[in-house]
Amino acid sequence: xxxxxxxxxxxxxxxxxxxxxxxxxxxxxxxxxxxxxxxxxxxxxxxxxxxxxxxxxxxxxxxxxxxxxxxxxxxxxxxxxxxxxxxxxxxxxxxxxxxxxxxxxxxxxxxxxxxxxxxxxxxxxxxxxxxxxxxxxxxxxxxxxxxxxxxxxxxxxxxxxxxxx
Amino acid sequence: xxxxxxxxxxxxxxxxxxxxxxxxxxxxxxxxxxxxxxxxxxxxxxxxxxxxxxxxxxxxxxxxxxxxxxxxxxxxxxxxxxxxxxxxxxxxxxxxxxxxxxxxxxxxxxxxxxxxxxxxxxxxxxxxxxxxxxxxxxxxxxxxxxxxxxxxxxxxxxxxxxxxxxxxxxxxxxxxxxxxxxxxxxxxxxxxxxxxxxxxxxxxxxxxxxxxxxxxxxxxxxxxxxxxxxxxxxxxxxxxxxxxxxxxxxxxxxxxxxxxxxxxxxxxxxxxxxxxxxxxxxxxxxxxxxxxxxxxxxxxxxxxxxxxxxxxxxxxxxxxxxxxxxxxxxxxxxxxxxxxxxxxxxxxxxxxxxxxxxxxxxxxxxxxxxxxxxxxxxxxxxxxxxxxxxxxxxxxxxxxxxxxxxxxxxxxxxxxxxxx
Numbered sequence: 001x002x003x004x005x006x007x008x009x010x011x012x013x014x015x016x017x018x019x020x021x022x023x024x025x026x027x028x029x030x031x032x033x034x035x036x037x038x039x040x041x042x043x044x045x046x047x048x049x050x051x052x053x054x055x056x057x058x059x060x061x062x063x064x065x066x067x068x069x070x071x072x073x074x075x076x077x078x079x080x081x082x083x084x085x086x087x088x089x090x091x092x093x094x095x096x097x098x099x100x101x102x103x104x105x106x107x108x109x110x111x112x113x114x115x116x117x118x119x120x121x122x123x124x125x126x127x128x129x130x131x132x133x134x135x136x137x138x139x140x141x142x143x144x145x146x147x148x149x150x151x152x153x154x155x156x157x158x159x160x161x162x163x164x165x
Numbered sequence: 166x167x168x169x170x171x172x173x174x175x176x177x178x179x180x181x182x183x184x185x186x187x188x189x190x191x192x193x194x195x196x197x198x199x200x201x202x203x204x205x206x207x208x209x210x211x212x213x214x215x216x217x218x219x220x221x222x223x224x225x226x227x228x229x230x231x232x233x234x235x236x237x238x239x240x241x242x243x244x245x246x247x248x249x250x251x252x253x254x255x256x257x258x259x260x261x262x263x264x265x266x267x268x269x270x271x272x273x274x275x276x277x278x279x280x281x282x283x284x285x286x287x288x289x290x291x292x293x294x295x296x297x298x299x300x301x302x303x304x305x306x307x308x309x310x311x312x313x314x315x316x317x318x319x320x321x322x323x324x325x326x327x328x329x330x331x332x333x334x335x336x337x338x339x340x341x342x343x344x345x346x347x348x349x350x351x352x353x354x355x356x357x358x359x360x361x362x363x364x365x366x367x368x369x370x371x372x373x374x375x376x377x378x379x380x381x382x383x384x385x386x387x388x389x390x391x392x393x394x395x396x397x398x399x400x401x402x403x404x405x406x407x408x409x410x411x412x413x414x415x416x417x418x419x420x421x422x423x424x425x426x427x428x429x430x431x432x433x434x435x436x437x438x439x440x441x442x443x444x445x446x447x448x449x450x451x452x453x454x455x456x457x458x459x460x461x462x463x464x465x466x467x468x469x470x471x472x473x474x475x476x477x478x479x480x481x482x483x484x485x486x487x488x489x490x491x492x493x494x495x496x497x498x499x500x501x502x503x504x505x506x507x508x509x510x511x512x513x514x515x516x517x518x519x520x521x522x523x524x525x526x527x528x529x530x531x532x533x534x535x536x537x538x539x540x541x542x543x544x545x546x547x548x549x550x551x552x553x554x555x556x557x558x559x560x561x562x563x564x565x566x567x568x569x570x571x572x573x574x575x576x577x578x579x580x581x582x583x584x585x
Contacts, residue, residue: 013354014353014354014441016547016549018528018547018549018550018551018552019549019550019551022529022551023202023231023528023529023530023552024529024530024534026202026231026530027202027232027237027239027240027243027530028239029205029206029209029239029242029243029246031206040556041549041550041551041556042550060354061353061354061357061387064353064354064387065289065547065549066288066289066528066547067203067287067288067289067303067304067305068202068203068305069203069206069305069306069307070206072305087354087357089354089357089387090357090358090387090389091289091303091304091305094304094305094308095304095305095306095307095308098305098307098308099307143189143321144189145189145319154307155214155307155308155310155311156210156213156214156307159214159311159314159315160214160215164315165191165311165315165317165319
């Protein structure tokens with residue numbers, strides 16, 4: 001997997017999927033049209049922040065709440081390249097991996113990054129480097145089939161290539 | 166070493182003699198549920214994956230509930246899209262508007278979720294079906310698409326937290342107060358990736374309908390699922406549906422990660438304050454907070470037990486002039502029973518707007534969206550920022566009794582004030 005390089009958009013604990021994309025927009029079957037509403041309940045300035053910073057670093061329980069896959073889809077469509085969090089709500093985690101958006105668990109994520117820090121993620125080496133602060137933290141190893149799904153770029157490609165589980 | 170109920174189900178479904186927490190297993194799915202919001206995306210991905218035919222049409226249930234009847238053209242299109250899929254795939258377990266109700270209620274009420282089976286739904290509250298001893302988990306649309314095509318899904322075997330509730334829950338305290346107390350203690354992510362098994366004398370005395378809020382809100386503490394061992398109450402439920410079910414329970418020497426005990430006689434009316442389900446306090450401490458709306462419904466609490474207790478509090482009284490009370494029975498069957506028991510009459514006489522079964526108000530889709538700065542007390546299960554409408558609106562989560570009492574007083578009120 002290629003290294004992911006960018007700057008950090010910092011979020012806190014328990015970011016829920018209603019915050020990421022409100023239910024009132026879920027009646028659209030065209031998820032790419034939803035990006036203008038990304039995180040609108042949570043922070044109306046989010047879209048501005050996202051223009052510069054495309055790697056989300058967050059605290060605990062990222063993506064809790066509703067199972068709406070629109071949440072990782074809208075983040076991905078809005079340009080988010082990866083999410084590093086202390087841990088994820090399980091449905092969001094699976095959704096994210098299934099659509100090919102790297103969701104990386106790093107126990108020390110929150111305290112190691114500030115908004116705007118430059119970051120380099122190497123999934124193969126299980127590390128996230130804060131280039132601004134000159135520190136490096138570990139990410140939790142993936143179990144199978146999670147890593148293979150991520151390598152394939154998502155579950156659609158994984159299943160198409162493999163034909164079955 | 167023995168296995169928990171959840172471990173046994175995962176072992177059976179993956180054709181193993183045993184499983185251990187942390188192992189990854191691929192399981193055969195007994196039932197897959199789709200609704201009209203996550204369903205269309207799942208169907209699109211199913212086609213993108215190259216699948217033509219669902220693996221077993223009799224194992225798929227399509228239930229419209231989130232925004233019914235449709236409030237706009239987009240929503241109507243979603244339903245039209247799903248109806249065409251249902252027809253093309255010859256899916257017989259299809260619950261259209263007026264035929265079903267809230268998916269999680271239907272799965273249990275109609276006996277689709279069976280003890281010992283694996284139920285997967287493209288909705289986070291699918292864990293509700295654990296109330297009858299199924300291993301029930303929520304997933305997203307791509308995962309659901311893969312199941313539609315293959316009938317399988319991988320699971321990481323969760324460790325299990327056992328919640329023991331002793332004593333007896335006595336009205337106007339309900340199982341909703343119990344689960345709020347549990348979430349308040351465990352926290353919004355305290356059970357992350359784990360299974361939560363509810364047991365104890367208080368749970369065994371509860372009806373299936375009263376058990377469902379417990380498993381329903383397991384996901385609000387991060388749990389993968391909530392489970393209750395099938396017992397006499399469970400068997401009677403399936404007997405009434407003319408269904409025979411297998412006995413699957415946890416082994417006496419099953420290994421639990423931890424056991425937490427709760428004494429129901431020490432649990433009073435509880436409330437989760439904005440903007441987190443884990444921010445639980447006593448209703449007494451929130452009393453006096455003015456409300457604009459009260460909502461009785463959702464997959465957490467729209468059942469006959471809930472309508473009964475609300476009607477008992479509201480009977481012969483009028484709700485506060487400033488407040489609107491919305492009631493959405495969880496299913497058409499519950500609605501009909503409430504008509505037969507004359508509960509609807511009592512609710513309407515008190516000033517309630519009784520609407521059709523839907524998730525609508527709970528997630529701010531339809532039938533009760535909040536305006537700026539409005540406050541709602543709700544029997545639903547989420548109080549996140551903007552959950553029921555404008556981002557400045559607020560949602561407090563409580564029991565049906567607390568919601569009814571608060572609707573009368575126009576402010577958050579301990580239901581014991583109206584209980585005689």
